[in-house]
Amino acid sequence: MESVNFGGDNPQPRFGHTICVIAPNKIALFGGAVGDTGRYVITGDVYIGDMTTKKWKRIEASGSVPTNRAAHQALAIELNQMIIFGGAVGGGGLADDNLYVFELRDDTGTWVTVPVIGTTPGRRYGHTMVLIKPHLIVFGGNTGQEPVNDVWSFNLEKSPYSWQKLECSSEQPNVRVYHSAALCTTGSANGMMVAFGGRTNDQGALNDTWGLRKHRDGRWDWVRAPYRNQTEQPLQRYQHSTLFLGTLMLVIGGRSNNVGETLPFEIYDTETSDWYKFQAIQRFRHSSWLIDQFLYLHGGFDSDQPNIPTEGILRLNLNTRFAQTPQLLRQMNTIRTDQSFTQSFNPRPPTNQAQTQDQFRRTNQQQPQAKNQNTNQQVRVSSATNKNIRLANQAIVAMTYGPEEDITNQVKKVPIEKLQDEHKKLGAGFQDPNSQNKSQFLDQLCQPFVQNLLIPKDYQSIPPNSNLLTGIRKEMIIKLCDEVQRVLDKEPIVLRLRRPIKIYGNLNGQFLDLMRFFDHFKAPYDNLYNGDIDSQDYLFLGDYVDRGTRSLEIVLLLFTLKLKYADQIHLLRGHHEDAKVNKIYGFADECFIKFAEDIMDPNSIYQRINRVFQYLPLAAVIEDKILCVHGGIGQTMRTVDEIELIQRPLEIVHDPKTIALELLWSDPCLSEEELENQPNPERDIFQNKQIIRFGTNRVSKFLQENNLNIIIRSHEPTLEGFERQNNNVITVFSCPDYGTNSQNNKGSMLTISKRGEIIPKVILPVNSTSESRWIDLEEPIQRKKGFAKYVVIDNDELQLRKRQFTPLRSKKSSSQKQFA
Numbered sequence: 001m002e003s004v005n006f007g008g009d010n011p012q013p014r015f016g017h018t019i020c021v022i023a024p025n026k027i028a029l030f031g032g033a034v035g036d037t038g039r040y041v042i043t044g045d046v047y048i049g050d051m052t053t054k055k056w057k058r059i060e061a062s063g064s065v066p067t068n069r070a071a072h073q074a075l076a077i078e079l080n081q082m083i084i085f086g087g088a089v090g091g092g093g094l095a096d097d098n099l100y101v102f103e104l105r106d107d108t109g110t111w112v113t114v115p116v117i118g119t120t121p122g123r124r125y126g127h128t129m130v131l132i133k134p135h136l137i138v139f140g141g142n143t144g145q146e147p148v149n150d151v152w153s154f155n156l157e158k159s160p161y162s163w164q165k166l167e168c169s170s171e172q173p174n175v176r177v178y179h180s181a182a183l184c185t186t187g188s189a190n191g192m193m194v195a196f197g198g199r200t201n202d203q204g205a206l207n208d209t210w211g212l213r214k215h216r217d218g219r220w221d222w223v224r225a226p227y228r229n230q231t232e233q234p235l236q237r238y239q240h241s242t243l244f245l246g247t248l249m250l251v252i253g254g255r256s257n258n259v260g261e262t263l264p265f266e267i268y269d270t271e272t273s274d275w276y277k278f279q280a281i282q283r284f285r286h287s288s289w290l291i292d293q294f295l296y297l298h299g300g301f302d303s304d305q306p307n308i309p310t311e312g313i314l315r316l317n318l319n320t321r322f323a324q325t326p327q328l329l330r331q332m333n334t335i336r337t338d339q340s341f342t343q344s345f346n347p348r349p350p351t352n353q354a355q356t357q358d359q360f361r362r363t364n365q366q367q368p369q370a371k372n373q374n375t376n377q378q379v380r381v382s383s384a385t386n387k388n389i390r391l392a393n394q395a396i397v398a399m400t401y402g403p404e405e406d407i408t409n410q411v412k413k414v415p416i417e418k419l420q421d422e423h424k425k426l427g428a429g430f431q432d433p434n435s436q437n438k439s440q441f442l443d444q445l446c447q448p449f450v451q452n453l454l455i456p457k458d459y460q461s462i463p464p465n466s467n468l469l470t471g472i473r474k475e476m477i478i479k480l481c482d483e484v485q486r487v488l489d490k491e492p493i494v495l496r497l498r499r500p501i502k503i504y505g506n507l508n509g510q511f512l513d514l515m516r517f518f519d520h521f522k523a524p525y526d527n528l529y530n531g532d533i534d535s536q537d538y539l540f541l542g543d544y545v546d547r548g549t550r551s552l553e554i555v556l557l558l559f560t561l562k563l564k565y566a567d568q569i570h571l572l573r574g575h576h577e578d579a580k581v582n583k584i585y586g587f588a589d590e591c592f593i594k595f596a597e598d599i600m601d602p603n604s605i606y607q608r609i610n611r612v613f614q615y616l617p618l619a620a621v622i623e624d625k626i627l628c629v630h631g632g633i634g635q636t637m638r639t640v641d642e643i644e645l646i647q648r649p650l651e652i653v654h655d656p657k658t659i660a661l662e663l664l665w666s667d668p669c670l671s672e673e674e675l676e677n678q679p680n681p682e683r684d685i686f687q688n689k690q691i692i693r694f695g696t697n698r699v700s701k702f703l704q705e706n707n708l709n710i711i712i713r714s715h716e717p718t719l720e721g722f723e724r725q726n727n728n729v730i731t732v733f734s735c736p737d738y739g740t741n742s743q744n745n746k747g748s749m750l751t752i753s754k755r756g757e758i759i760p761k762v763i764l765p766v767n768s769t770s771e772s773r774w775i776d777l778e779e780p781i782q783r784k785k786g787f788a789k790y791v792v793i794d795n796d797e798l799q800l801r802k803r804q805f806t807p808l809r810s811k812k813s814s815s816q817k818q819f820a
Contacts, residue, residue, distance in 0.1 A: 001281065004296070004313040008055035011047045013311035014299045015040075016070030016088075019287035022080050022104065025051040027289060030084060030102070032299065033070040037307045042090040044068035046102065046109055051291060061102065061109035069095040071178075073129035075136070077156065080104040083114070085138060086124050094123035094144050099136075099154070118162040121152040128181035130193040132214065133754060134158075137193050139212070140176045147175040147201050151212065151220070170221040173210045174200050180242040180251070184211075185753050187247035188522055189270040190500060191535050194225070194249055196268075197237050205236035205256050209249075209268060215534040216568065228273040234266050239284040243295070245318070247271045248331055250295065253283035255303070262303065265321075267328060276328060278321055283310070293318045442563060445479060448472055449560040453511075453553055454525060456518035464771045467594070468511075468553055474595060474605060477556065481608045484559045487566050488615035494643050495570055495620035501537040503628065503750040505714030505732040506574070509548020509586065511557075512771065513736055513747055513763065521749070521761050524561055524569060533565050536751075539620055541714040541732070542574020542630035542664075546585035547805065548735075549772050552594060555609060573616035574630040575664035575715070578652045580686075582610070584793075584800050586775035600792070614649035618663050622752065627708050631715045633699070634662025635677050635692050640706050662691075667716055669693045670809060672726050685800055696726055703728060710758075712750065716809045721748025722760045723809055730758070731809060737765035739774070739805030777801040 017032025029047040033040040044066060046059040072087025072095060081103045087095040099114035127141025134157040140149050151166040179198025184190060192211040199205055209225035227233060240254025240263075249268040256263060267276040286300025295316040302310050322328040452468050462468070502521075507514055518524075524538050525531035544558060545551035561569045576582050588599045591606035599606040620628040621640060627633075637643070637659045646660055653661070669678050670693070678693040703709065712730045717738045723731045736747035748762045793801070 001297070001314040001316045004054065004315045006049065006054045006056050006313060009047065009058040010056050010311075011045065011058075012043075013309040014043070015285040015301055015309045016072075017043075017287055017299055018072065018074035018084070019049075019289055019298055020074050020076045020082050021289050021291070022076045022082055025291065026080075027051065028074075028076075028082050028102070028104070029287070029298070030074050030082070031069050031072060031087065033090070034309070036309070040090070042068040042070050042088070048104060057107065059104065059107070059109040061111055063111040064100065064113040065111045066098070066100040067095055071125040073127060073138070075129055075131050077101070077131060083136070085129055085136075086121075086127055086141065088125040092144075094125060097121060097123050115161055116154075116163065117160050119165070120163050121150070121165075124148070126177035126179075128179060128195060130181050130183050132183060132191065132193060135214070137181075137212065139181060139193070139195060140173075140179060140198065142177040147177040147199070149173055149175040153220070166220045168212075168221050169219075171224060172222050173208065173224075174206065176200050176206060176238075178238040179206070180240055182242045182244045182249065184244050184247065184249070184270060185755060185757070186751070186759060187271050188532070189247065190532075190751075191754060194242070194244070194270070196234075196242050196249065196251060197240060197254065199238040203257070205238050207234045207236040209234075213535060217534075225268070225270070226273045227275065229275070232275050232277075234268070234275050235261075235263050237263050241286065241288040243288060243290050245290060246331055248328065250290075252288050252295070252297070253281050253286055253300070255284045255306075260303070269327070269331070272327075274327075276325060281316070286310075442483065445476070445483065446560045446564050448476065449480065449556055450525075450564075453557040453560070454518075454523065456515050456523045456530065459512050459515035459519070462512070465549075468550075469556075469594060472556075474597075477605050478603075478608055480556065480559055480563070481612050484563055485612050485615055487562060488571075488612065488617075489648070491617055492644065493617050493619070493646055493648060494640060495539075495572075495617050496624075497537060497539060497570060497620050497622045499537075499623055499752050499756060500535065500754050501539055501622060501752050503539045503541065503712060503732060503752070505541050505734040505749070506543040506717070506738075507540070507548075507554050508543055508546060508576070508735050508738070509551035509554060509590070509775075510735050510738075510747075510773065511548070511550035511553040513734070513766075514554060514557075516763050517734065517747070517749055517761075520763060521751075524565060533568055537568045537570065539570045539622075539628060540572065541628060541712075542572045542616070543576045543714065544571075544574065545587040546576040546582050547739075547774055548586070549590065549775055551582075551587050551590050552605075559612070570620060571616055572620060572628065572630055573613060573618055573664065575652075577610075577613035577616060578664075579607075579610040579613075580652070584777075584797050586777060589775055589777070611649065614651060618646065618650075618660060619643050621708075623756070624707070625709045625756075626712055626752070627706070627710070628712045629663050630713060631664045632662070632666035632668055632694055632713055633702050633711065634659070634666040635690075635694060635698065636662055638702075638705065640708075665691050665715075667693050668699065668713075668725055668729050668731070669695050672696060685803070699726065699728055716806055717743060717745050718748075718809050719743075719745050720760075721746035721762045722750065732760070736763055743805075743808055745808055 011029060012034040014032035014034045017029060019027050019029045022028045027049040029049065031044055033042050035041050046061055048057050048059055066084060067089055069087030069089055072084055074082050074084045077083050081101060083099055083101050085099050089095050097120045099116065101112045101114060103110050121138050122143060124141035124143050128139050130137045134155055136154040136156060138152045149172060153164045153166055173195060176198030179195055181193050181195040184192050184194055189211055192213045194209060194211050196209045197206050211223050211225055212220060214220050234251065235256060237254030237256050241252045243250045247270045249270060251266040254263055262280045262282065265278040265281045282303035283297055283300045287298045289296050295318055297314045299309055448471060452472060522532040523530060524533045526533060540558060544554045558571055562571055576585065582588060588606055591597060591599055595605055597604045601607065622628065627640065642659055650660060665683055667680060667683065674695050675697045676695045677698055678695065680691045680693045683691045710728055710730060712732065714732055716731055717733045717735065718731055721733055732748055732750050734747045734749050736745060737743065738745055744765055746762050746764055748760045751759045751761060
């Protein structure tokens, strides 16, 4: 490690203090103890460090200044703001159990006490505190009498503010103090607080790792992290620190029960459950933070001089440290790529920095009145920057029957046009008498589809071209369609979605590749280790059918998942979810081949599924900032609200200048330099002469007028599986090696984290397979008997069947043929 020399108001050497990053390249130090362990003094200093100019500045703060303390916890909660809790004051005393918010304004600082009603976690030190927005999570520590393992949650966005003790029914960690905890924001542990080590009530050091997460139904639970190699266990330690770099948990410094023992710098990969050991970083009771690939440490004790705190800042280049460990270097490269991609698509607007403290001040002033009137006004910590007045198309409806009742699962959004029906559900203790029977019926209906088709761990053992629909009868499929259509009919045509979320592009009948995605990046089911439906939404951008040989498997699986997890699985319509198109490009052929049915029969599987397609939403908006569609924005639509005027069931009319047609068929221009809309004859397979490629100016104007940041779409394959254009349009395509001409493209899906980072996840083309991946669209026409009886194809449709697969997005050549 190398020393980093800072000038300015250098803080005294100290231990038991906190440092957090409160702005890009800006850190805030608070508290700690100065002097040696025999004659130390507890402080309440605030220092701001500028990582660019390498200068410290001591801040004179006003307001409700907290008492001096050490062994406390501090977190950044907004730009230039941090919150502290707990700690020790020396002489065996403990700091109060208030929450204090510090805000930096220019070169001055102010403190505000957060008003709290009800029971608190009480005084403690040596605990951890992590922000899983909007919840502060406090875990463990010592109450002055003993170590504990309780967990408390504090919602920063809900006033009146109060602590809630979390009751977890799962196995729980042992009591501990001087442990560590950090938030993982990507991978399989995304959204988890991960705790490691500490010292238990018999003074023994620990080496276990635990993850705490919140389920969509409001439950919290612990899960013990597995260690893949039981012979390579991490060393027991306490008074250390941990930080997350992508999926890697960095365990830094600490001490053990063995005097003089050197503890290695250890890394835990939450994706593979492997531990890695590196040369020791001999620090304990220090502070640490990450900026890019650099790990920084400040203060604490050196193991060689355990009684005198160190001074200055140390820096470690993790690229250099991991140089001989290719597994970790690959993770580092992935993280850098993800961050670069993320920063391009997540511009952070300026915020009103005074907002959070002002909220707490107002609540402090209003709290007596709030107690008397039992108000429950929600106060958001982060201020809204959009001041445009817009009419909402949905209302928030809540139903509760008592002042103490939890309404978490009784709040929902209802389309305005259906609001008048909500009164029918009111009345004390309302419950649909058939709801239990209905739930059992749906579980029984879904079970064979899940068993046969949700197989991310077994897909590699499937014999080539095997029938996965054995035992699934036609009447079961028809009933599944009936139930899914009811669910879709209740949804708006423009979905309003939340983060975190995964976004899949075109699937085009490539069922086995979808299983590969589910295998590598988790699947939408309840299994704790292989499933993540409790922590993620899923959005599919359409084109589930055609071209590939397993369109039915994909459609039936997605319909089943939609039925099981209606609030987490979201299905948009693509241009192949149209009977006029999928009769030509393979879905009709597949339905006949697998069920020997007359596809023109209104009661056929083919016709029934296409009727469900007419109820699919056309767009989704994520957190009011990201528009998701299958194709693009075309040239006609001016506002997203215009989509909401489209009525369903919707049969796509292939006439010029219809918004639905443009949403499904248009593409962005191939070059960022193309400012104006361009003709798109390659897409105009039905000769409308209105299908276009929309230019850079069109995108910029549409985003500005609709207060959006990004458009995410699919519709075209890309070499890397995803493509970004002008930092405001992302194309994601989930079919690797698309087409019979072996384009050798990668497949990708996107994850959007709780914080809004957009991260691509990629699978490579399969080198070889004996599975027939693509339907031969010309072969059925050549048959003289049997097939033509059921699929009547005219000459125009025959010519369309001969078109090429959609080529990769690239500069258009003069020889490029039409495609669909």
